[in-house]
Amino acid sequence: MEKEQLEYVLVPLGLLVFLAYHVWLVHTILHNPLQTVIGLNAESRHQWVLAMMSDPLKNGVLAVQTIRNNIMASTLLSTTAITLSSLIGIFASGTWSSNDTAFTPYGTNGTSSIKHISVTICFLVAFLCNVQSIRYYCHVSFLITAPTLRDKGEYMEYISKTLNRGSHSWSIGLRAFYLSFPFFLWIYGPIPMFSCCCLTSLVLFFLDTTAKMTRNLHSNSFRKERGTHDVESAVEPHYYPLPANNLSPNSGVNHELDYVVVPLGLLVLGIYHVWLLYTILRHPSRTVIGLNAHSRYQWVLSIMADPLKNGVLGVQTIRNNIMASTLLATTAITLSSLIGVFANNDSDTKLVYGNKTSLNSSIKRLSISLCFLVAFLCNVQSIRYYAHVSFLITTPALKGKKDFIEYVAKTLNRGSYSWSLGLRAFYLSFPLVLWIYGPIPMFACCCLTSFILYFLDTTTQITRDLHTKSFNKRETEDMEAA
Structure with a gap:
């Protein structure tokens, strides 16, 4: 005690x-x-x-x-x-x-x-x-x-x-x-x-x-700017197997908990992403994805104004995005492989609550594996688009060839969309991983993930105004130059 x-x-x-x-x-x-x-x-x-x-x-x-x-x-x-x-x-x-x-x-x-x-x-x-x-x-x-x-x-x-x-x-x-x-x-x-x-x-x-x-050194080197605050920048092996002939009196409740809470958590994530997709299609500037797509479009116009001069800059910038897609693709296929290797390792551990049958465990592993496989495929497609844009953006286009520049910008955005879909598959895997510990952590993670993603995916009026004023004034000039 x-x-x-x-x-x-x-x-x-x-x-x-x-x-x-x-x-x-x-x-x-x-x-x-x-x-x-x-x-x-x-x-x-x-x-x-x-x-x-x-x-x-x-x-x-x-x-x-x-x-x-x-x-x-x-x-x-x-x-x-x-x-x-x-x-x-x-x-x-x-x-x-x-x-x-x-x-x-x-x-x-x-x-x-x-x-x-x-x-x-x-x-x-x-x-x-x-x-x-x-x-x-x-x-x-x-x-x-x-x-x-x-x-x-x-x-x-x-x-x-x-x-x-x-x-x-x-x-x-x-x-x-x-x-x-x-x-x-x-x-x-x-x-x-x-x-x-x-x-x-x-x-x-x-x-x-x-x-x-150190503070004096920085003060003497840099001019002080107000308002730039920064808000930073072996497992214990003791488990108790549940005997088949000694089921808990609440085991039926635990099974029903999986059947209710897990679909409810997935429904929360599904509703949020349906709303996000609708907002991207109808009001793209209200979302980070739509606003970033416009930023990439303007970036293509600037680079293709003189592709031979700006080619190295364009390729180096795209390489950063290829590195990000490579990270997620490598991580996804590695985790999917690990899950496949240990798929036959049946567990009967005493975790939180929920269905612990063999079928339920298989569904959990399969769901997580599917998330990682989808993430891998999406990021491979993203790398494919980025690699193609690396060639297109350094190819001098004919003067006034607006359609070609539009095609390059759309191809670049398709690569970014594929990366975003792969990232969403990773986000979905988090609740499924916590499902191993029971349906309650899984449901809580679904709600928390949707709540956090709302703030990460939406933009403020100030941000929208900054993009509009900064880019729209140069769009005509860059299109004519390209």
Whole structure:
């Protein structure tokens, strides 16, 4: 009983220490950004955008190559996160003897499922944040190389904020990695977990704050800009098989829970995406997908105004998007293969609630595999379109050949749409992965995913006005030049 009380006290206390530190960090970033590395880096990125946008065609290759370095960093973290999440799922579905838990120093042995799902959620959040980071970086690589009016300071501010959003997403994903460390040590007991929370918070304090010398160096190098705040930038083997002749009296309720909650969660996701598709078709400027499609169209006009001069810039920009599609395609086929390898590993673990029959387990594996296969096929199609555009955009067109330029822009957008569909398949796989732990986590994830996607997929009036004023004035000039 003393061991249980120790776990009930130390685990929440450790999480409270970690949370209290990050509440203080966010407060400092919002009110005194230059006292944090995150705020100082946001200011540096803002000045970098101003420098690159002073002559986007001249500095475009440098800008795109710089952004690629950030894409590579996000690619590394996202690949690591989804791989570790898969390994956790593989081990969680296995069975071990109770003798293997002898190394656990303190704590209850009935919290294995909570430990597994906590670590898995950390890695899924890290993967999602880094994919969003890649998404922002790819969009910035288009925006920063699109010539705009020299006096459009608002447009440069928008690009700077978009770049910082990519860095914010990367930073949040990194914090999810940091949080997974205490959860990993929780496998060995609450004392290592609490110690890791305190030590991690202490180390992060020195990594997140800046010295006065550093602040002075940045202040002397960069002119201060107000309003550029940045908000950063082994499993416990103890399971109890459920005997066939000793079913729980609530087993019938658990089966019915799957039949009701799972279709309801999928219905929530389906309704949201039907609404999103309708909005894209009827009011594209109200969605990020529609607005980005218009940005890519304007980018094609700018590049094809002089394809031989701007060809290298165009190809390098498209390569960033090919890298993003390659990441998702490789991850998808790897995960699909892992699920196929372990498909015969029947699990009867005691997780949360729900149907644990062999048929139900097969449906879960098949659903997740289908999501990853769809994601793989969509991203392969995306790479195909991008590779084709690399040839088209560097081919000098006849003067006044508007139809050819329209075709190039549509082909580029088809590649982006295929990438978006593959990304949606990944989003759908998250609730299906959590379905392994029961229908309740699956339903909660469907609702939360739809809620988050609404804010990621819709645009504000300010954003729409910025795109309209920045691009429409140059559209006629670029079309005539091309």
